[in-house]
Amino acid sequence: MSTPATSDTSAGPRDPAIRVPRFARPRTFGFVLLVTGAVGWVASAILVLERLALYENPGHVTSCDVNPWVSCGRVMGTWQSELFGFPNPLIGIVAFALILATAMVVLSGAAPGRWYWAGLQVGVSLGTVFVIWLWSQALFEIYILCLYCMVVWAAMIPLFILLTVRNLVYGVIPAPQVLVRFAAEWAGTLVAIVYVLVAGSVFVRFLPAFTG
Amino acid sequence: MNSPAPSTTRAPKKTKIVVWILLAVAIIAAVIGYFVAQNNSTAATPATSDAAATEQQVVRENSRVLSQAPDEKAVLVEFLDFECEACGAAYPFVEELRAEHSDNVTFVQRYFPLPGHLNSMNAAVAVEAAAQQDAYEDMYKKMFDTQTQWGESADNKSALFRTYAEDLGLDMAAYDTAVADPATEERVKLDIADGKALGVTGTPTFFLDGKMLNAQSLDEFKAAVAATAAN
Numbered sequence: 394m395s396t397p398a399t400s401d402t403s404a405g406p407r408d409p410a411i412r413v414p415r416f417a418r419p420r421t422f423g424f425v426l427l428v429t430g431a432v433g434w435v436a437s438a439i440l441v442l443e444r445l446a447l448y449e450n451p452g453h454v455t456s457c458d459v460n461p462w463v464s465c466g467r468v469m470g471t472w473q474s475e476l477f478g479f480p481n482p483l484i485g486i487v488a489f490a491l492i493l494a495t496a497m498v499v500l501s502g503a504a505p506g507r508w509y510w511a512g513l514q515v516g517v518s519l520g521t522v523f524v525i526w527l528w529s530q531a532l533f534e535i536y537i538l539c540l541y542c543m544v545v546w547a548a549m550i551p552l553f554i555l556l557t558v559r560n561l562v563y564g565v566i567p568a569p570q571v572l573v574r575f576a577a578e579w580a581g582t583l584v585a586i587v588y589v590l591v592a593g594s595v596f597v598r599f600l601p602a603f604t605g
Numbered sequence: 606m607n608s609p610a611p612s613t614t615r616a617p618k619k620t621k622i623v624v625w626i627l628l629a630v631a632i633i634a635a636v637i638g639y640f641v642a643q644n645n646s647t648a649a650t651p652a653t654s655d656a657a658a659t660e661q662q663v664v665r666e667n668s669r670v671l672s673q674a675p676d677e678k679a680v681l682v683e684f685l686d687f688e689c690e691a692c693g694a695a696y697p698f699v700e701e702l703r704a705e706h707s708d709n710v711t712f713v714q715r716y717f718p719l720p721g722h723l724n725s726m727n728a729a730v731a732v733e734a735a736a737q738q739d740a741y742e743d744m745y746k747k748m749f750d751t752q753t754q755w756g757e758s759a760d761n762k763s764a765l766f767r768t769y770a771e772d773l774g775l776d777m778a779a780y781d782t783a784v785a786d787p788a789t790e791e792r793v794k795l796d797i798a799d800g801k802a803l804g805v806t807g808t809p810t811f812f813l814d815g816k817m818l819n820a821q822s823l824d825e826f827k828a829a830v831a832a833t834a835a836n
Contacts, residue, residue, distance in 0.1 A: 452821065454806075461806055462720050536721045582624055589628050596635055600642060 417559040423499035430492030433548035437485025457540040468539040671712040678709040679833035682812040684717040687728035696749040709834040716796040731766035734783035
């Protein structure tokens, strides 16, 4: 019994009038999860290693200590970098590992049920809220950039947007058809818009630092 | 442009094309803006030669000398930020060194206020303004002695620094003029520029006789200073 490429029956009822965008097809979405999960995981892992090096030797110069405004080492000294009492990147390696595991499951042909996708949505959404808060702290409170942290942002943005659209299309998130169709059409563009806005915000905020 | 329910996205809607063009324009504008800003700033800052740490760049004519050694055998330069906790921690240690080696080692300090510290530039300007009335040492000590009270504050502490100047009995009219004068901030920025050219990325950063001193421990530091002072 082969599952048609564009349907995912175990994922629940889906409005057949809505065409499934290419990225949201099961196997392709598996790749989306794989790439964003891998990028996020590697960046988090590097941050964990640098943090460990700093614990051992407070004078350690991290591989991303570029100048006073771009320095992971200095960010790691802030309370925001260990909001829950331990370094944030530890959350990253656990959470992105879940994404990678899901990717493996989906790429292998298995089709997780609706509640699984709903759970993933909740997790990724919470992670996104966290990342947004960290972005605001980096730009407006700490005023220092952490390179690998920004790589994690770069992974979270498509992960969140594409997962949300995927869940809208498959009815995991109930929504009016107009909204779902819009989301399906504009998913890629939305990712690009958010990338440009975030990059722009960093650029505008740190321009004096880059050129001063 | 109306499409039937299972819409095809083979031909992207016009709006989408417009949005993508706008995104491209925004990116191009940012890239151009960056290069323009770069050009403007390199035209303004003094031409910095290569990053080799020569005596000239580590210490300048106008660098604040904390104490001049009568029998100078070595020069210890510290790039510091008055709001930086590490500099605050190094402060008693530097004073200890000064007490021990002031005969042979000249202690020079240069401003390197770090971003992420709201009042670091305010503090540097305040200290420089006091220094212009020969009160560098007193003001620098006052800053570090009180650092825990105002450090990491989200408010502008210039008024507080002004009270320090008052406590020191400075000419307040001259102090206020100096603080308001853009030349004072430029003076601080000159130190920052030199520091960056020398590879200073954080504070405190020490240069002993023109070379960056990277000691792993306080003892190593003391030994290095003692060694050059003895020669």
